[in-house]
Amino acid sequence: MPDAPRSKPLKRPTQARSKFTVQAIYDAFVRIWSAHGWEGVTTRAVALETGIAVGTLYDYFPDKEALLSGYVRHCIEALLARLDAEVIAPADIGWQTRVQRLVRITCDTRLEGLPAFDHEMLMLEHRVAEPKHHRRVYDELADRWLKAFAACTDLQPQPSPATIHALLTAAWGGRRYRLLVQPEAGNDEWVAEMEAMVMARLSTRSLAR
Template structure:
């Protein structure tokens, strides 16, 4: 991505005061609402400002383009989802793998389902955001915490290479969860999916 192209995806400045934070949050929330309900093409900066209840000048104070707003929406969504998963990881540090694994699979399913537009639809419907989505993932934000979780349970694992174990289990769970959400299959309920995925992870880990 050329520098000029990359700049389209970057905000002009970060809000510092309460009112500014509220303005930026309103812009991002309005963008999500428009994208989800009306599609990417409808989300012009003028329309975003109108739905957000701010002036177009205020919008351009913080964002040079709608690409930058959408990129900020992706980042905000990923960070919030990662923090929710991090809380569950920390809560599971002292629990047996058989108990903690279903809990972690469940919270991953919940966060992916609640934010399916950002995690699934946006990269597919608007290809230019695929690079943004690849750079901003919950796994990258959580790597240190996930590694600590695996270290905490290391004596119960049958795999010595923790980095490979993390990579495989992350993509096993997220890949299956995303396919489940995408297909919206009535043949599998969430409880069954969580149970089968947890069993697959535990067997792979040799737990």
């Protein structure tokens, strides 16, 4: 018997007003989840917290699983936008700074300015995410990592695509596994170690010229 189709948002906001409304819905969703957990999240509770009509909420999200689906995608898009703005776009930074930013933004689950995504959310991700969604996210991240290294014109020799994919897999896979198992070792210490590992790999290539 095939799996039931997963809930998903009905439409994406395109106008400034609708984007503001959806952002307010996501903010309310996170506040309720933080205070009352997944069981406390209902469309009615989110509408009341946001101050909008339930019907307006249903225009975007038919149920709370669809809201979770939209929020997960929102988290990914915010991360990608941060990589675009702070890692790929700047023209006046050296490769060491660019790569350190790349690793930190990819790995740090507590980075200021990015939407919250924690262990409890990861545990429910299977309700809304299919393998094709995970592949899409990986491909989008790989595209940013490849562009980030292409922007490192002062890094010679350039790492191969295989090396870049391996480093991304270590960084992104480590981030997600840490969310899963919640190790006692601090987040900042792990991110710093990941930065050091990536920099060491690239420095070894430079010395081998």
